[in-house]
Amino acid sequence: MEAEGWPSVACDRFAGESLDAYRARVREISEIIEGFRMSRYRGEFAEKMERRLILLQEQPLELLSA
DSSP states (O other), X not given: OOBTTBOOOOOOOOTTOOHHHHHHHHHHHHHHHHHXXXXXXXXXXXXXXXXXXXXXXXXOHHHHHO
8 A cells, every 4th residue: 555655564574473463563553654754753652663673573473572
């Protein structure tokens, strides 16, 4: 899905990651990226969201929730 000309977000599924966890992780990544695209984040909150985005892209959601 493309929103206003932006390319859609592509995320690979980690080995051993459950389908439900993968879908939840992709959904959260998409929401964060959309927030940046729409300039919803500022200051410290933007930095917090950027750190969360990096974590979501680097490891399965199950590890982040533990």
